[in-house]
Amino acid sequence: MTGTGGSLDRREFIRILGPGVYVLFWANDFIFAQQPGARGYPEDFNAYLRIGEDGRVTCFSGKIEMGQGIIASLAQMLAEELEVPYESVSMVMGDTKLCPWDAGTNGSRSIKYFGPAVRAAGAEAREVLIELAAERLQIPRERLTAKDGVVFDRTSPGTKVGYGLLAKGKTIERHLAQKPSLKPPSAFNVCGKSLPRADFEDKVTGKAQFAGDIRLPGMLYGKVLRPPAHDARLKEVRADAAKEVKEARVLQEGDFVGVVHPLPDMAERALALLKPVYEIPEATVDNGNIYGHLSGADARDNVIEQKGDLEEGVRMAALRFEESYFTPYVAHAATETHSAVADVQEDSATVWVGTQRPFGANEEIARAIGLGADKVRVITPFVGGGFGGKSQVGQAVQAARLSKMTGRPVQVVWSREEEFFYDTFQPAAVVKIASGLNASNRITFWDYHVLFAGERSSQNIYDVPNVKTVSRGSSFGGAGPHPFGTGAWRGPGSNTNIFARESHIDIMAAKAGMDPLEFRLRNLADKRMIRVVEAAAGKFGWKPGKAPGGRGQGMVCLDYLGTYVAAMAQIRVEKTSGRIRVDRIVHAQDMGPVINPAGARMQIEGAITMGLGYCLSEEIHFKGGAIESLDFGSYQIPRLSWVPVIESVLVDNTEIAPSGCGEPPIVGMGAMIANALFDATGIRMNQLPLVPQKVKAKLA
Amino acid sequence: MEQAIRFRLNRRPVSITTDGERALLWVLRTEMGLTGAKFGCGQGHCGACTVIINGEAVRSCRYPLKNVTGKEVLTIEGLAENGKLHPLQKAFMQHGAVQCGFCTPGMILKSYSLLQKNANPGREDIIRALDQNLCRCSSYSRIVEAVQAAGAEMRGGRAS
Numbered sequence: 001m002t003g004t005g006g007s008l009d010r011r012e013f014i015r016i017l018g019p020g021v022y023v024l025f026w027a028n029d030f031i032f033a034q035q036p037g038a039r040g041y042p043e044d045f046n047a048y049l050r051i052g053e054d055g056r057v058t059c060f061s062g063k064i065e066m067g068q069g070i071i072a073s074l075a076q077m078l079a080e081e082l083e084v085p086y087e088s089v090s091m092v093m094g095d096t097k098l099c100p101w102d103a104g105t106n107g108s109r110s111i112k113y114f115g116p117a118v119r120a121a122g123a124e125a126r127e128v129l130i131e132l133a134a135e136r137l138q139i140p141r142e143r144l145t146a147k148d149g150v151v152f153d154r155t156s157p158g159t160k161v162g163y164g165l166l167a168k169g170k171t172i173e174r175h176l177a178q179k180p181s182l183k184p185p186s187a188f189n190v191c192g193k194s195l196p197r198a199d200f201e202d203k204v205t206g207k208a209q210f211a212g213d214i215r216l217p218g219m220l221y222g223k224v225l226r227p228p229a230h231d232a233r234l235k236e237v238r239a240d241a242a243k244e245v246k247e248a249r250v251l252q253e254g255d256f257v258g259v260v261h262p263l264p265d266m267a268e269r270a271l272a273l274l275k276p277v278y279e280i281p282e283a284t285v286d287n288g289n290i291y292g293h294l295s296g297a298d299a300r301d302n303v304i305e306q307k308g309d310l311e312e313g314v315r316m317a318a319l320r321f322e323e324s325y326f327t328p329y330v331a332h333a334a335t336e337t338h339s340a341v342a343d344v345q346e347d348s349a350t351v352w353v354g355t356q357r358p359f360g361a362n363e364e365i366a367r368a369i370g371l372g373a374d375k376v377r378v379i380t381p382f383v384g385g386g387f388g389g390k391s392q393v394g395q396a397v398q399a400a401r402l403s404k405m406t407g408r409p410v411q412v413v414w415s416r417e418e419e420f421f422y423d424t425f426q427p428a429a430v431v432k433i434a435s436g437l438n439a440s441n442r443i444t445f446w447d448y449h450v451l452f453a454g455e456r457s458s459q460n461i462y463d464v465p466n467v468k469t470v471s472r473g474s475s476f477g478g479a480g481p482h483p484f485g486t487g488a489w490r491g492p493g494s495n496t497n498i499f500a501r502e503s504h505i506d507i508m509a510a511k512a513g514m515d516p517l518e519f520r521l522r523n524l525a526d527k528r529m530i531r532v533v534e535a536a537a538g539k540f541g542w543k544p545g546k547a548p549g550g551r552g553q554g555m556v557c558l559d560y561l562g563t564y565v566a567a568m569a570q571i572r573v574e575k576t577s578g579r580i581r582v583d584r585i586v587h588a589q590d591m592g593p594v595i596n597p598a599g600a601r602m603q604i605e606g607a608i609t610m611g612l613g614y615c616l617s618e619e620i621h622f623k624g625g626a627i628e629s630l631d632f633g634s635y636q637i638p639r640l641s642w643v644p645v646i647e648s649v650l651v652d653n654t655e656i657a658p659s660g661c662g663e664p665p666i667v668g669m670g671a672m673i674a675n676a677l678f679d680a681t682g683i684r685m686n687q688l689p690l691v692p693q694k695v696k697a698k699l700a
Numbered sequence: 701m702e703q704a705i706r707f708r709l710n711r712r713p714v715s716i717t718t719d720g721e722r723a724l725l726w727v728l729r730t731e732m733g734l735t736g737a738k739f740g741c742g743q744g745h746c747g748a749c750t751v752i753i754n755g756e757a758v759r760s761c762r763y764p765l766k767n768v769t770g771k772e773v774l775t776i777e778g779l780a781e782n783g784k785l786h787p788l789q790k791a792f793m794q795h796g797a798v799q800c801g802f803c804t805p806g807m808i809l810k811s812y813s814l815l816q817k818n819a820n821p822g823r824e825d826i827i828r829a830l831d832q833n834l835c836r837c838s839s840y841s842r843i844v845e846a847v848q849a850a851g852a853e854m855r856g857g858r859a860s
Contacts (some may be wrong), residue, residue: 066800067798067800067837068799069799197798199798200792200801201793202801203804204793204801204804204805204808205736205779205780205789206734206737206777206805207736207777210738212735212738212739213729215735263722263726263730264730265722265726333836334836335740335746335802335803335835335836335837337739337740382800382801383800384800384801385799385802385836387836415742416740416741416742416743416746601796602796602799602839605839606799606837606838606839607838608838609840610836610837631741631743631745632741632834633743633745637834637836638838638840639831639834639840640826640827640831640833640840640843640844641827641831643838643840643841
């Protein structure tokens with residue numbers, strides 16, 4: 001494979017996953033790079049569903065619920081094919097003992113890749129149940145049909161039998177040689193509706209349990225000593241004062257030093273009394289020199305795409321452009337900090353983890369405590385926001401180690417400082433683009449180099465004859481030039497790549513003296529993309545004209561793993577402070593048939609608002625391995641007062657399969673706001689975030 | 701220093717003997733068995749730990765237990781009465797003002813304190829009240845709609 005960071009080639013992926021178009025997308029996924037033993041989804045539909053004697057259906061999914069709403073949309077997909085009422089389906093998610101293996105909940109892939117597996121399971125189970133009913137009722141199979149969990153005779157609807165009676169709560173032994181086809185969207189009854197979410201009532205009443213809400217008999221609360229910098233080395237630690245705290249125990253294994261206590265706040269108090277001495281190497285990189293550091297860092301170049309001849313494109317160009325773009329380290333900052341409870345016994349362990357990757361957590365925990373992965377059960381309660389950050393499970397490893405050391409269940413809930421410190425940030429990155437325009441303002445060449453962000457969405461979407469796209473280094477895993485851990489952050493790689501590409505497109509449009517919308521339409525050939533752009537422009541009421549035009553409008557269009565987006569923003573700039581106010585955003589998204597429109601709109605609105613953070617304020621400050629942004633005072637995330645009017649257009653498209661929703665809306669935010677800033681003021685900023693001080697300095 | 705502290709919690713008298721300097725949040729979440737108030741930052745920045753004390757929204761992560769003596773504490777678990785959801789709870793559900801749900805108890809209780817004072821808040825009133833409550837999933841615009849709808853229902857109007 002040409003992707004970054006992978007150890008398996010494409011053939012290997014196909015062998016592991018079995019045939020399927022998804023392989024091409026999954027090939028570059030870091031999860032697989034980390035898991036050479038990665039499996040595909042099981043074929044037996046019993047792995048996904050169980051029908052109780054009372055007719056209630058349980059759907060098992062290795063995906064987890066962290067707010068994105070698949071607790072509803074996956075249940076809808078199963079109910080649709082199985083022909084049962086939506087309300088009869090309960091979801092069991094992220095329990096490694098009960099649920100089919102899954103790589104992790106990320107990349108907006110639950111609907112797109114797990115959805116078909118659930119639908120296929122539901123469709124096959126339905127057909128088997130109809131066969132069983134035919135035998136039981138002694139009626140030819142062709143006369144039977146299923147609806148609302150009941151199989152009945154079309155010619156005599158009173159002759160019927162319920163799924164509950166047919167399945168009796170057991171595994172259904174029979175399978176079909178020929179798998180039934182899935183319903184076309186035109187036949188959907190359950191999908192496509194804004195059905196309510198089963199988790200809402202528990203979440204508004206306080207009943208919903210997150211990992212930190214779990215209480216076990218005899219459970220202790222653990223805290224682990226945190227170094228002042230990622231590269232610090234613990235020389236010694238004095239624990240006398242901590243041990244003075246009544247009922248506190250201090251535990252140590254090498255540089256792993258922990259405190260446990262029957263009360264969480266007392267564990268914290270005891271931890272604060274530990275007196276460690278660290279050796280901290282002198283910092284060489286910080287916010288001031290990180291981009292120079294990254295530009296000079298050596299790593300493997302992966303050619304993502306290549307066509308035509310760049311030199312020919314340069315010769316054809318009447319205007320040439322060269323620009324660099326910069327995006328900083330950004331924190332996930334979920335409202336729930338990393339939390340886990342581990343109950344480690346002699347030869348088995350049960351661990352409740354707020355994680356996006358229960359099966360990966362299972363393996364990591366098993367390794368850390370020296371048990372086989374089959375002896376560890378990970379249960380995922382509700383996850384209080386993930387955004388990629390809860391793919392790492394350091395807190396669960398801490399809890400498991402402390403539980404093993406004490407012989408008691410141990411809960412670990414990270415403090416907000418720990419949450420920032422141990423975060424696997426969106427990597428700081430640099431993008432360098434050279435391009436050219438001919439006399440008709442068509443792009444003649446596109447020479448694109450992304451350093452250390454990853455390649456997702458780096459592919460050019462415009463109709464350009466001569467293209468080269470190169471991605472340097474790995475986007476994930478913290479190896480390479482980063483002074484601390486980095487990882488997937490909602491829309492990984494794409495936030496950087498689309499900021500660069502769509503800013504650059506506007507720079508070319510401005511130089512060409514063209515309206516940014518007209519310029520894009522002239523250079524786009526993809527009819528599906530053009531349709532999405534026109535849908536956004538129509539709703540927005542785009543005012544044509546070259547930028548800067550004092551209107552404060554900006555746009556982007558993009559393809560995120562097959563979901564198409566066009567979005568437009570209206571902003572104002574407060575001249576005295578340099579502060580950007582975003583008044584309105586119109587967001588058009590084509591993700592194929594939409595399973596739950598209300599849920600989709602919630603994801604779009606949330607992603608857009610969250611994206612304002614990395615546009616306007618979010619940047620991790622650091623000196624070497626020491627993180628300086630450790631709280632919500634120094635690291636500002638979006639608040640209610642920032643929220644613009646958001647209008648979502650769900651572009652109707654039944655030509656493609658249902659695709660991802662929750663990440664595509666965030667990845668265009670940087671360029672859209674930077675382009676709007678340029679239109680409003682003539683200031684072009686190639687580096688995020690667009691903080692007031694910098695805007696003000698440029699305005700002066 | 702250990703001391704006996706008595707207060708009312710969700711309309712019932714409770715007492716506990718413990719160090720009065722401890723934060724109310726942890727006593728609620730451990731000894732009192734009420735995990736609806738969440739730990740989000742412990743620094744008063746995020747509002748996930750918000751509870752109502754004598755009608756006022758308070759950040760329980762910074763509130764010393766001893767100060768609650770003799771007062772009336774309401775947590776999210778006590779908001780629904782006799783199994784009937786509060787209009788705010790219904791409105792948050794109806795308007796999809798919930799995603800991961802972690803900030804939700806704090807958001808609802810902060811909104812509750814606002815509606816006690818102003819049953820018909822405008823958008824600006826709601827922004828002022830809730831701007832220090834963080835929601836990383838960013839359900840903010842729906843939270844505004846939900847608070848207004850709940851206010852309407854509480855005034856006797858029709859909840860939209």
